[in-house]
Amino acid sequence: MIFGEFVINTLSLGSLYALVALGLVFVYGILKLVNFAYGEYVMVAGYSMYILGAFTPVPWWVTMIVAVAMAALTSYLTELVAFRRVRQKSDNAALVTSFAVMVLLQNAVLLFVSPRARAVKLPSAFSESITILGVVTPLRNVLTIATTLVLLLGLTLLMKYTVLGIAMRAAADKFTTTRLMGVQANLVISFAFIISGFLAGVVSIFWVGRSASVDPLIGFTPLLIAFIATVIGGMNSLVGAVAGGYVYGLLFNILSITLPASMISYRDAFMFMIVILFLLLRPEGMIKGNYTEERVG
Amino acid sequence: MESNSNQVHTLSVTDLCKSFAGLKAVDGVSFSLQTGEVFGLIGPNGSGKTTLINLITGLLPATSGTVHVDETKTTGKPPHRVSRAGIARTFQTVRLFRELTVLENVEVAAVSMGFPRREAVSTAHDLLVEMGIEGYETRLAGEIPFGYQRKLEIARALAMKPKFLLLDEPAAGLNEEESDLLLEQLRTIPLSKHVGVLIVEHDMRLMMNLCDRLHVLNYGKTIAHGTPAEVRTDPRVVSAYLGSAG
Incomplete structure (x- = not known):
């Protein structure tokens, strides 16, 4: 049943990575902006769960809805307050702004909550296991x-x-x-940010669900994974992002199984080598998408 | 938004200028056109024709001068507001949404102008039939033959129910037969759709046959305007074209 376990683990990890990557690509697809603050939406949802769980008596499902809503709201607000003002000026300004938003949000949590990890209360379903087709796996x-x-x-x-x-x-x-067809640019961009934040919020539930804790730097790994998965899958295609997430999950699990114990700590290095190979051999990713630089006239 | 079919609308361009780092790409151009009319913009390469279209559609900010649709000033407004004032366009290089279906391309233009979804879909179907692209509705726009892509772009612009349609080299890349067919279609559009058509085109035969009036640019300045017959014999036009060819 090792194979069955491998399949379920890979699908689960791949699904999570697919959602992470999809959230990043939703904004990238329209603005061509790699939003480095994306990981912080995951963090905001994580801290929302921590605060609601620790200080209020609300049921877990309310906690989760609020957490996802907070991530979507934060994403929307960062667009409104930070990106909207700079995105027409230059692409580089927007990129640097996304770094600034990332650092700002991280430091806000360091300052106002704690640099240390906080335990997040989760429903019991997150620690239960079930048996599917003879394979025991966490629910x-x-x-x-x-x-x-x-x-x-x-x-x-x-x-x-x-x-x-x-x-x-x-x-x-x-x-x-x-835009020339009457579509309001700000409206479309706002929705892209809201969907991106929404996905980050959902990711946060499962991400935090694995460790039952949240810390100020929790957003970094999802951001990195989203970035790598989109490099593998293709930055210009939503389908590519999802495919990239699943392929990343698959590669990660294959390495986890096949690498000898002494090498397992180098797993990330192997992952990066794969990314470098992709950048060298197929820089557009698995699915090319159809974006071409715009030149009017 | 939707033009009243009896009403005559006017697009007025007044003393429009655009400089790029000191180079005057468009220099004090003025003209006006009305619904029902075909107005041709000609001139040698680099004479400022496409820049002028980009200025009118709000894609580029004008250095000075104004554009009005009737009483509404459109200069200084973002592109989506300009299009809502009644200006639609096509592009020199076809710029369809290649990953959307043929039908979706036309539909998105209609819905973004505020038409209800159902109406947008039926408008889109009608326009595809009128332009002779029926049967391709569910194909991706990037996959249909090039001649059809050109027509699809015009259908997409018409779906916005504009008062003025700006066509930037609609016959570029078409063979003579396709170009003739397009000419026939363009001839009927101004009256059947009640739009004013501003057209930029290198195909002089097409322009002479199609346009009611011509406006000639060279180095961003107006050098002549009038009926095709007047413009054809204007010595400044002849010298501009011979000069650029030589």
């Missing part, structure tokens, strides 16, 4: 996979059949042309 893994499938389905429907979704796909393809 958390199954929840991650199921949630991801539901979200991917929902987002697919949103992007394919709603006016907003079609406008967002159009904007991700040719932003300037979309």
Whole structure:
């Protein structure tokens, strides 16, 4: 049953990474901005769960909804307060701004909460195990996979059949042309940030669910994974981001199994080598997407 | 937003200027056109035609001068506001949403102008039939033949129910047969859609046949304007074209 365990673990890890990557690409697709503050939306959701769990009697499901909403709100506010003012000036200014927002949010938590990790109360479902097809696995893994499938389905429907979704796909393809068609740029960008933050919030639930704790630097690893997964999958395609997340999960688990114990601490180094290979051999990622630099006229 | 079919609208460009680091790409250009009319903009390469279209659509800020649609000043407004004032355009290099279907390309233009979804879809279907692209609705825009992509771009612009349609070299890359077919379609659009058409094109045969009036630019300045017959024999126009060719 080792194979069954491997499959479930890989699907679970891959699902989480797919969501992480998707959140990053939603904004990148439209603004061509790698939002380094993205990991901090995960952190904000984590601290929301900590605060609600530790200081209020609200049930766990309310905690989770509020946590996801806080991440989406933070994402929207960073766009409104920070990015909107600089994004028309230059791409580099927006990139540096995203670093600034990241440092600012991290330091706010260091200052006002604590530099030390805090325990997050989680529903008992997160520590239970179940047996599927003879494989014993944490229920958390199954929840991650199921949630991801539901979200991917929902987002697919949103992007394919709603006016907003079609406008967002159009904007991700040719932003300037979309504006010339009467689409309000700020509206589309705001929604991209809200969806990005929403995904970061959902990721946070499962991310925090693995360790049951949150610390000020918790956002760094999801950001890194999102970045690597999008390099593998392709920065210009939502499908590419999801595929990249699953491939990353698969590679990570294969390395975890095959590397000898003495080498396991070098697992990340191997992952980076794979990324470097991708950048050298297929810089556009697995799925190329269709973005071309815009030149009008 | 939607133009009343009986009303005549006017696009007025007044003393429009654009400098790029001291180089005057558009230098004091003025003209006006009305719905129902085909207005041609010609001139040698680099004479400022596309820059002028970019200024009118709000894609580039003007250095000075104004553009009005009827009484509404559009200069200084962001592109989505300009388009809502009634200006739609196509591009020199086709700029379709390649990952959207043919139908979605037209639909997105209609819904972003505020038309309800159902109406947008039916408008889109009608326009695809009118432009002769029916049967391709569910194909990705990037996958259909190039001649159809050109027409799709025009259908997409018309879906915005504009008062003025700005066409930047709509025949570029088309063969003679396709170009003739396009000419026939463009001839009917101003009256059937009640739009004013401003067209930039290198194909002189097409321009002479199609346009009611021509406006000639060279180095960003107006050097002549009038009916095709007047412009064809204007010595300044002849010398500008021969000069640029030589």
